Amino acid sequence: MxxxxxxxxxxxxxxxxxxxxxxxxxxxxxxxxxxxxxxxxxxxxxxxxxxxxxxxxxxxxxxxxxxxxxxxxxxxxxxxxxxxxxxxxxxxxxxxxxxxxxxxxxxxxxxxxxxxxxxxxxxxxxxxxxxxxxxxxxxxxxxxxxxxxxxRRGPAALTAPEPPAGNTDGLPPEVRVPAGPFIMGTSAEPWALDNERPAHERFVAEFFIDTVPVTNGDYLRFIEDGGYRQERWWAPEGWAQIREHDIGAPLFWRREAGQWLRRRFGVVEPVPEHEPVLHVSWYEADAYARWAGRRLPTEEEWEKAARHDPVTGRSLRHPWGDEDPTPERANLGQRHLRPAPAGSYPAGASPLGVRQLIGDVWEWTSSDFLPYPGFVAFPYREYSEVFFGPAHKVLRGGSFAVDAVACRGTFRNWDLPVRRQIFSGFRTARDAVAS
Missing domain, CATH: 1.20.120.450 (dinb family like domain)
Structure with missing residues (x-):
């Protein structure tokens, strides 16, 4: 423009x-x-x-x-x-x-x-x-x-309509992402922030990634299988956290009368099984992935799954193409006060068929927050540069709480791996098995 x-x-x-x-x-x-x-x-x-x-x-x-x-x-x-x-x-x-x-x-x-x-x-x-x-x-x-x-405690102060219905019937549980190079980051997006720049080529080996984010129902199976009681699934720092703070479920969840409930903006409700899991730390996401025999995707893998068009070889602005987000493509802008059910927004799918990569929940990756080759701080170091290093993990994709102006296929968020109050979820990945 x-x-x-x-x-x-x-x-x-x-x-x-x-x-x-x-x-x-x-x-x-x-x-x-x-x-x-x-x-x-x-x-x-x-x-x-x-x-x-x-x-x-x-x-x-x-x-x-x-x-x-x-x-x-x-x-x-x-x-x-x-x-x-x-x-x-x-x-x-x-x-x-x-x-x-x-x-x-x-x-x-x-x-x-x-x-x-x-x-x-x-x-x-x-x-x-x-x-x-x-x-x-x-x-x-x-x-x-x-x-x-x-x-905050107390009665609800905000309201919003419910998101559209989702349906995973007929969707494969995972999508294959072929090996090869792709262009990561951007040098062309006029309002992209410094950590998204510059565009550069990355080679990514073949891998598989979940078609939709991990749901509450998926995560409940981890809980019920004793996931929070078995040290073998946890990074040492994560195991120390759950032991120190007696954590046994995502933040805002509680078990009552044989049912899992959650508090959401002042309303207590049953945990919806088909909705992407929310308010989990990086350690919880990583532990679930290990329990499931999988892993968190790297930041490069996430972006290739979200932006790479194998037909043209281009990296798109968004999973669905270069057009701006619309309500039919992604759950953004506080339009709804919750993630949409898994399988929603077919119009927002990536060329490879991965769903809900933009909006709904921030997705933890396995990657540390690091600069791209050729990074230049602009217009001030404190936006990105002072946070680079192994202390912060990268999240991608945005959430229902993110506006479209601050969310795109190249946008990078980061936080400490202990954080749970943020609108964070995840999806898992696995290496391709050599034949």
Whole structure:
């Protein structure tokens, strides 16, 4: 997309969509809920609200437009690297009304800047990159705030329609991915973030991957077979975690009167067997895969299964092709407050026939979060570079809580392998057996 006016419309739409979602997540609870810390793992919702706007001010009002700072004195308060989440309630945070006023003031200036800013000639503004980056940043914090909503106690504050029905009848349990090279990452996607770049060739040996994500029903069989009681399935650090914290099921599950129940956004309900399993750590995913005689896919394997078209040899933007996501192709954008059942979204299948690779649940891979060959940090080291290394595992594909602007076939997420509050699931893979 090179037409400046089309770029402005796209950027405005992305920013507007993100702000509407932010308002939904913060207007549905009272000020007490906004300022409370619902879990030491997460910030108070009001911190996220002001942080979103502070980042928008720093990058678009100051860096892009060169305008004077509106509230320079709060930069430190909303610096995510300076203050761990657990300590943020002790900071001099803007009150909810003041945070909303600040957000409105910043957005008003940004709209004016977008109307007139040149969208070429500077890496930060080429193809409206900075505006797209900020829209993605806000949507990522919207997902974080949705996690906080899941952690908070009390009655449901959010509602959404149910996802479409799924059906795995006739689907093979796994799909063969042939050996060969493919192009991983991107150098062409204008709003791709630094860790997705540059495009480069990778050779992937033949392997098999699950057609759909592992479901709650699948995972229940692991539990009922004593999976959480047998050290042999677990990485040493994972076994230590489940022993220390007495973990015996995914987060938010409990056994009651002979039935497995879960809490989902303030509602307690039976665990739906055909839905992809959610709120499991990397260690749990890895243990299940070992128990099943399989393994987690590598990041390269996941992306080849998602993007490679064996007919043309191209790597597609998304599993279904180069077109943007639609409600018929993927469960994204908080449209539904849960993953869709396994086998949903046939229109979103990859050329090889793998389903639900985008949306529904973030999928753990076996890979550490590392830079691609030729990686260049942009526009700041703290987005990706400081997280590279063996401490973080890569997740791919997005979840129902991710907006399309922050989800594509090349998008890389990462987290600590102990994390369970995130909207994480997985699928498994296996090596091809040599004949």
């Amino acid at each position: 090179t037409d400046p006016e089309a770029l402005r419309r796209r950027a405005l739409d992305a920013l507007t969509t993100a702000r509407a979602r932010t308002a939904l997540l913060t207007d549905c609870v009272d000020d007490g809920e906004l300022t409370a810390q619902h879990s030491p793992l997460m910030s108070p919702l009001v911190w996220d609200l002001a942080h979103i706007s502070n980042q928008e001010e720093q990058w678009l009002v100051r860096a892009v437009a060169g305008h004077q700072a509106l509230r320079p004195e709060i930069d430190s308060v909303y610096d995510a690297f300076e203050h761990p989440r657990a300590t943020r309630p002790t900071l001099p945070l803007l009150a909810p009304a003041e945070a909303r006023t600040y957000a409105s003031d910043v957005r008003g200036r940004v709209i004016d800047i977008l109307d007139s800013a040149p969208l070429e000639g500077r890496p930060l503004t080429d193809a409206a990159f900075a505006f797209g980056m900020i829209a993605q940043h806000e949507q990522q914090h919207d997902e974080t705030m949705l996690i906080t909503h899941q952690l």
